[in-house]
Amino acid sequence: MKQILVPTDFSTCANNAIDFAVRSAKLFPVGITLLHIFEQKGSVYSDYMGVNKEFNQALLNDARNKLAELKKAIEETEEVTVNTHVAVTSVVDAVLQATEELNIDLVVMGTLGAGAIKEKLWGSKTAALIGKTKVPVMVIPFFYTWKKPENILLSTNHFETEPAILDFLFEMADLYMAQVHVAVMTDEDDDKAAIFLEHTRKTPQYEKMLKAQYKEETLTATHLYGKEFEETLQKHIDDREIDILAMVTYQRGFGDRIFNPSKTKRMSYHTKIPLLVIPGKQENIF
Structure with a gap:
């Protein structure tokens, strides 16, 4: 195993998956790539009129900044090398494309929690990946606390x-x-x-x-x-x-x-x- 892909929407649900990947990377040499999937808001008409273009671009820039800050924090505190990637498409399509282009061996992703609606939406997207990827997927439960697997x-x-x-x-x-x-x-x-x-x-x-x-x-x-x-x-x-x-x-x-x-x-x-x-x-x- 050489490369782990961790999709994130910066929620607690996704952070659990990042924690699992980082702690694993401290046990054995493996690269981590954080993937943020930006799903654009709006419709064809509103995009044509330019109503959502500026709004979407601001959200995209904000996501890239958050991803960069997360990468820096992990590398400085955990001494683990992290790459970042942003995709503008659906979660399933973005993960499938990234696993091919980035030579990913394992996808680590958080699953459904009992918290906010945002967490539930992210968990359902994790479930949607099951059975579709060509590489294994590690699903991390919402309330899971890291323990070295024995x-x-x-x-x-x-x-x-x-x-x-x-x-x-x-x-x-x-x-x-x-x-x-x-x-x-x-x-x-x-x-x-x-x-x-x-x-x-x-x-x-x-x-x-x-x-x-x-x-x-x-x-x-x-x-x-x-x-x-x-x-x-x-x-x-x-x-x-x-x-x-x-x-x-x-x-x-x-x-x-x-x-x-x-x-x-x-x-x-x-x-x-x-x-x-x-x-x-x-x-x-x-």
């Missing part, structure tokens, strides 16, 4: 073997010097009995394969099942003192058994710990 949990019902997924997960664990855990999920309401039996049979085999491939003797794989996905997973997170939850997103249409962006979005609203969302592919199923 336990990372991969939650899946897919028995992932795709190197692009697993290599990133285990590289991140190495950088934080954290232990990897795996939870294979079965939904008692949605999944058939045959799937339950399949998951029960495959989970020990999957654990053995991951231990051998990534030289992780302390890795554990657990078969979880319950009627409420979020509650079952959250209880396991609490019991194992998990610091980062990792999930893999697949586009709709690949099958009901594969986590899709909507289920991961639900966790982005409910999780109390950072959620690492890794984009996946259909092939290479264990």
Whole structure:
């Protein structure tokens, strides 16, 4: 991992993501780019008449000044190198473009809080990114307080073997010097009995394969099942003192058994710990 992108609207929600990125950068060498997305106000008619042109330019200049001040503050107090970037477009388009042009390896972004409307809007934009990026997204909860990650949990019902997924997960664990855990999920309401039996049979085999491939003797794989996905997973997170939850997103249409962006979005609203969302592919199923 060499480059982290942190979109910001200067809210508390976004500042939590910046704090996570900065503290991570102090643990291992990684570059940080702060991205401010300026979404212009007004309509085609008002822009044509020049009503909003001056107003928008003033807002844009103010945003650039705030970004420069934030960069200076971080570099002086934290001794972390920060780059800045401003985009005039939608949040999703700006992040997708920046990840391509700036060779970004990870996007870190704050999620929904219970505070002001501005925070809720920013959190919903974070959720809108899930399932759309080609690089992993780390979602930082509104009330999260930094703790050096020691336990990372991969939650899946897919028995992932795709190197692009697993290599990133285990590289991140190495950088934080954290232990990897795996939870294979079965939904008692949605999944058939045959799937339950399949998951029960495959989970020990999957654990053995991951231990051998990534030289992780302390890795554990657990078969979880319950009627409420979020509650079952959250209880396991609490019991194992998990610091980062990792999930893999697949586009709709690949099958009901594969986590899709909507289920991961639900966790982005409910999780109390950072959620690492890794984009996946259909092939290479264990």
